Amino acid sequence: xxxxxxxxxxxxxxxxxxxxxxxxxxxxxxxxxxxxxxxxxxxxxxxxxxxxxxxxxxxxxxxxxxxxxxxxxxxxxxxxxxxxxxxxxxxxxxxxxxxxxxxxxxxxxxxxxxxxxxxxxxxxxxxxxxxxxxxxxxxxxxxxxxxxxxxxxxxxxxxxxxxxxxxxxxxxxxxxxxxxxxxxxxxxxxxxxxxxxxxxxxxxxxxxxxxxxxxxxxxxxxxxxxxxxxxxxxxxxxxxxxxxxxxxxxxxxxxxxxxxxxxxxxxxxxxxxxxxxxxxxxxxxxxxxxx
Amino acid sequence: xxxxxxxxxxxxxxxxxxxxxxxxxxxxxxxxxxxxxxxxxxxxxxxxxxxxxxxxxxxxxxxxxxxxxxxxxxxxxxxxxxxxxxxxxxxxxxxxxxxxxxxxxxxxxxxxxxxxxxxxxxxxxxxxxxxxxxxxxxxxxxxxxxxxxxxxxxxxxxxxxxxxxxxxxxxxxxxxxxxxxxxxxxxxxxxxxxxxxxxxxxxxxxxxxxxxxxxxxxxxxxxxxxxxxxxxxxxxxxxxxxxxxxxxxxxxxxxxxxxxxxxxxxxxxxxxxxxxxxxxxxxxxxxxxxxxxxxxxxxxxxxxxxxxxxxxxxxxxxxxxxxxxx
Numbered sequence: 001x002x003x004x005x006x007x008x009x010x011x012x013x014x015x016x017x018x019x020x021x022x023x024x025x026x027x028x029x030x031x032x033x034x035x036x037x038x039x040x041x042x043x044x045x046x047x048x049x050x051x052x053x054x055x056x057x058x059x060x061x062x063x064x065x066x067x068x069x070x071x072x073x074x075x076x077x078x079x080x081x082x083x084x085x086x087x088x089x090x091x092x093x094x095x096x097x098x099x100x101x102x103x104x105x106x107x108x109x110x111x112x113x114x115x116x117x118x119x120x121x122x123x124x125x126x127x128x129x130x131x132x133x134x135x136x137x138x139x140x141x142x143x144x145x146x147x148x149x150x151x152x153x154x155x156x157x158x159x160x161x162x163x164x165x166x167x168x169x170x171x172x173x174x175x176x177x178x179x180x181x182x183x184x185x186x187x188x189x190x191x192x193x194x195x196x197x198x199x200x201x202x203x204x205x206x207x208x209x210x211x212x213x214x215x216x217x218x219x220x221x222x223x224x225x226x227x228x229x230x231x232x233x234x235x236x237x238x239x240x241x242x243x244x245x246x247x248x249x250x251x252x253x254x255x256x257x258x259x260x261x262x263x264x265x266x267x268x269x270x271x272x273x274x275x276x277x278x279x280x281x282x283x284x285x286x287x288x289x290x291x
Numbered sequence: 292x293x294x295x296x297x298x299x300x301x302x303x304x305x306x307x308x309x310x311x312x313x314x315x316x317x318x319x320x321x322x323x324x325x326x327x328x329x330x331x332x333x334x335x336x337x338x339x340x341x342x343x344x345x346x347x348x349x350x351x352x353x354x355x356x357x358x359x360x361x362x363x364x365x366x367x368x369x370x371x372x373x374x375x376x377x378x379x380x381x382x383x384x385x386x387x388x389x390x391x392x393x394x395x396x397x398x399x400x401x402x403x404x405x406x407x408x409x410x411x412x413x414x415x416x417x418x419x420x421x422x423x424x425x426x427x428x429x430x431x432x433x434x435x436x437x438x439x440x441x442x443x444x445x446x447x448x449x450x451x452x453x454x455x456x457x458x459x460x461x462x463x464x465x466x467x468x469x470x471x472x473x474x475x476x477x478x479x480x481x482x483x484x485x486x487x488x489x490x491x492x493x494x495x496x497x498x499x500x501x502x503x504x505x506x507x508x509x510x511x512x513x514x515x516x517x518x519x520x521x522x523x524x525x526x527x528x529x530x531x532x533x534x535x536x537x538x539x540x541x542x543x544x545x546x547x548x549x550x551x552x553x554x555x556x557x558x559x560x561x562x563x564x565x566x567x568x569x570x571x572x573x574x575x576x577x578x579x580x581x582x583x584x585x586x587x588x589x590x591x592x593x594x595x596x597x598x599x600x601x602x603x604x605x606x607x608x609x610x611x612x613x614x615x616x617x
Binding site: 127128130131132133134135136137138139140141143144145216220223224227228230239242243246249250253256257260263264265267268271272 | 309312313316320323433434436437438439440441442445446448449453547550551553554555557558561562572573576577584587588591592595596599
């Protein structure tokens with residue numbers, strides 16, 4: 001009787017999607033995120049002129065004829081800026097997270113796998129980076145190495161990796177003493193193979209969940225940096241638009257309102273997707289708050 | 292020696308090492324910067340000929356080997372001498388001390404309010420899990436968690452200063468108003484409201500989430516059932532039995548976030564034109580004022596380390612079982 005009711009999902013994928021789709025917020029977030037990605041990809045088609053070009057009279061309010069969301073102090077189209085800015089936000093969010101995952105997982109894996117003094121040394125290093133006020137560090141790194149796409153990505157990655165290192169360390173420590181790892185040791189696999197082929201695949205799901213949430217944080221960090229004028233000067237970004245409109249907030253609310261909404265919704269969507277991933281990938285874990 | 296003394300002395304030793312390590316790190320970081328401070332200074336003085344640059348370099352010890360500069364710097368750091376700002380023509384320590392009160396009052400008030408508000412809202416949400424008030428708190432928290440704080444600041448200015456005219460938007464006091472005594476105090480408080488709320492909102496969302504998750508884990512444990520079976524009033528079960536156990540992870544995270552709060556104050560001080568450390572950091576970055584940057588880094592790190600020490604202490608007070616871990 002029970003055997004008929006429980007139909008094990010044949011492919012792993014369908015179970016994942018069903019668990020993910022059970023979280024309505026996550027699906028909503030994913031749909032919105034796809035829209036943002038499409039907007040970023042087709043920014044040149046939607047708004048063929050450069051977002052830096054003057055296309056309307058300055059200080060045009062929203063819903064005016066030549067600027068849907070209004071124009072800024074120099075007559076640049078806000079909507080065009082948002083569409084082009086989506087590229088920068090997504091690009092920096094994804095690449096800096098990738099770099100942070102690389103640093104964090106490598107250090108955490110080594111630390112958790114070898115233990116002993118290696119673990120001590122790596123953890124002291126991690127603690128040091130957690131103590132330094134991270135946004136201050138990001139500001140200083142970008143300012144010192146002059147704002148560019150590379151320096152921003154690296155700065156965000158450098159301040160973001162410690163939580164991932166801790167997470168990976170914990171996973172590696174707990175998996176290291178499991179039987180399948182002992183079996184791999186007995187069959188004479190090298191440490192590198194064990195880390196890469198045996199333990200890492202088994203510790204991926206919590207890492208994926210944290211990474212998806214980290215993209216959101218990275219986008220917030222990027223917008224904060226470019227708000228302070230530390231964005232790549234050649235790329236239009238949401239934070240820069242808010243920062244540039246800061247001084248005219250009394251006359252023109254729309255200049256800072258719409259780019260801010262774009263940041264808010266994108267980051268919210270990413271957080272929702274991250275939670276959905278958590279539900280789908282770690283079904284046994286109680287949902288925990290994020291640090 | 293009593294356990295608590297061992298605990299504190301261990302933490303103190305560790306804290307000193309962390310601060311020294313950060314000092315060394317900062318020194319190399321700032322020296323990795325492209326561009327030569329002597330050349331920059333000379334350029335601003337309007338005379339960038341080689342001789343003048345060389346003279347400036349000697350005057351500020353920039354011609355010495357790097358390790359010697361590091362040695363000098365560390366020796367001075369130990370004596371709380373953070374050097375002299377080339378640009379502002381003032382000792383860095385004085386500059387920092389001028390700016391510190393504004394930043395501390397901003398971050399500490401935000402922190403305390405965020406913690407109280409977050410724990411209260413999180414408790415409320417968890418105890419009524421599944422009801423509309425839980426949903427409302429969760430949605431508001433998620434939104435606050437996703438909003439850039441500089442933008443919240445601007446929107447609050449737009450609403451409360453520009454449209455409603457209730458609160459001042461910029462600075463720490465009304466310039467030229469000539470308030471004294473009580474009126475001056477109220478005036479300063481009014482100027483703090485928007486920055487504190489802006490900075491606190493984000494962290495309140497974080498603490499709300501944490502408290503809620505933590506309480507949901509604790510509230511069905513056996514000791515809570517026992518307390519309920521004994522017939523204790525509900526408020527006592529929540530405040531003494533549940534909260535005391537559930538609040539530990541919140542304190543841990545709160546301690547870790549001291550550094551984030553100071554980082555956030557850079558943005559808040561920029562938005563609200565407050566003359567604090569954050570604003571000074573931003574100006575120093577733009578002017579490539581190395582000495583000031585080094586000082587700010589060190590000072591903020593020291594503040595964070597002290598903060599972490601305090602959280603350790605609070606932790607050991609809340610949870611007497613705490614192991615005095617090495």
